[in-house]
Amino acid sequence: MGRIFGTDGARGVANTEISCTLAMDIARAAAMVVAQKTHKEHPVFLVGSDTRISRHMLIGSISAGLCSVGANVTVLGVVPTPAVAYLVKEMGADGAIMLSASHNSYEFNGIKVFGSDGFKLTDEEEFAIEEIVLDQVLPYDIKWNDQLGTIREDFDAIDRYINHIAGTCEENLSGIRVLVDCANGSATRTAAKIFGKLGADVTVINDQPDGININDHCGSTHIEELGKKVVKQGFDLGVAFDGDADRCLAVDHQGKLVDGDQLIAMFSLYMREKGVLPEDCAVVTVMSNMGFFRFCKENGIKAEITKVGDRYVLERMREKGYGIGGEQSGHIIFRQYMTTGDGQLTAVQLLKLLKESGKSLSDAASIMEVYPQVLINVRADKEMKKQLQVDEGVQKELKKWEANLGEEGRILLRPSGTEPLIRVMVEGKDQALIQQAATAIAQTIQERLAY
Numbered sequence: 001m002g003r004i005f006g007t008d009g010a011r012g013v014a015n016t017e018i019s020c021t022l023a024m025d026i027a028r029a030a031a032m033v034v035a036q037k038t039h040k041e042h043p044v045f046l047v048g049s050d051t052r053i054s055r056h057m058l059i060g061s062i063s064a065g066l067c068s069v070g071a072n073v074t075v076l077g078v079v080p081t082p083a084v085a086y087l088v089k090e091m092g093a094d095g096a097i098m099l100s101a102s103h104n105s106y107e108f109n110g111i112k113v114f115g116s117d118g119f120k121l122t123d124e125e126e127f128a129i130e131e132i133v134l135d136q137v138l139p140y141d142i143k144w145n146d147q148l149g150t151i152r153e154d155f156d157a158i159d160r161y162i163n164h165i166a167g168t169c170e171e172n173l174s175g176i177r178v179l180v181d182c183a184n185g186s187a188t189r190t191a192a193k194i195f196g197k198l199g200a201d202v203t204v205i206n207d208q209p210d211g212i213n214i215n216d217h218c219g220s221t222h223i224e225e226l227g228k229k230v231v232k233q234g235f236d237l238g239v240a241f242d243g244d245a246d247r248c249l250a251v252d253h254q255g256k257l258v259d260g261d262q263l264i265a266m267f268s269l270y271m272r273e274k275g276v277l278p279e280d281c282a283v284v285t286v287m288s289n290m291g292f293f294r295f296c297k298e299n300g301i302k303a304e305i306t307k308v309g310d311r312y313v314l315e316r317m318r319e320k321g322y323g324i325g326g327e328q329s330g331h332i333i334f335r336q337y338m339t340t341g342d343g344q345l346t347a348v349q350l351l352k353l354l355k356e357s358g359k360s361l362s363d364a365a366s367i368m369e370v371y372p373q374v375l376i377n378v379r380a381d382k383e384m385k386k387q388l389q390v391d392e393g394v395q396k397e398l399k400k401w402e403a404n405l406g407e408e409g410r411i412l413l414r415p416s417g418t419e420p421l422i423r424v425m426v427e428g429k430d431q432a433l434i435q436q437a438a439t440a441i442a443q444t445i446q447e448r449l450a451y
Contacts (some may be wrong), residue, residue, distance in 0.1 A: 236257050245344055
């Protein structure tokens, strides 16, 4: 994790941590890094955003920064993050910037940078941007007036993305009643059109963004609300996205959560039966449920494990040619169709699988047993995160509980790359024991590391 960029771009409270000045500087540096690769005097950048109120302020800063070093800007308006990733290649642009803090609440915002191939920048490219912004390794290339970039708007470009996602499903989805939670975020612009094209009986909720209600008791981070509505209103299933629609979680007709691990298990088995699962392998992270690995072993599917972050999942997929991967949180990547995690693509592929199989979501998800997990988030600053792995008291407590759990469980301590948190995850068959372990470890971290 760098000094500006975390596991998913730069992120922080808008107008303080993600200030207008920082946004402008990142944009200028990103344009310079891209210009060095393309040797273009006027590289073209797309700029999109989710629905946060700070988007107006930061779009202006990003656009100004790009123009100041000669880049031409196309503003897409409110769009999903994966739409930006798709459109940068589809429209022949040289780079793209998405303004979003994903699943975080409205006061946060973030900056994600994509290259011309639709992939997020590499760690090395992000480090080059950080050097320009923080260390002034390269001076800003101030243009004369006739060399400045220009800005235009293209709010219709999103239709290309909508058609692409709908085009990944050949099935007519009529007969499936699905409740879609847009989290008052980016999917409010696209979900109804995508599912409408496919014939599903769709009801869309949380599709009235006001700038501050994004992810507010809705979407994939508050899936329990969707579950209640699915049961009460008799839907076959529900799907929920996060603020920028790169995640998808689902609930079955009983309101029971079907998480990213279960979805990846379902897709992996489906793809293998179709003969389209490269190397019979799925890529997941260290946070994936123990039940997923048991599922893979029982079904002859190989599981590759990366550190947390969909960028690292994607790197492994690209490196070895794998077709599917993702995270328990609902970031799922179908490399055949997209260069990044895409919540709406995941939902479309899920409905396609259910339509073809004739199964309910509950039956389809039953192929994987979910082991109980307890996750406790401990508020933590950067110094606490640094001390986590070296503090003797924390490590002693960790080893004690690892011994208590034995082979029937596991513990993972992880500083968040996107939030000021240390995540304590304990997993095992004994719910009471893992709850006790997680609570004790979280308390020790708080006592030992907090100032």
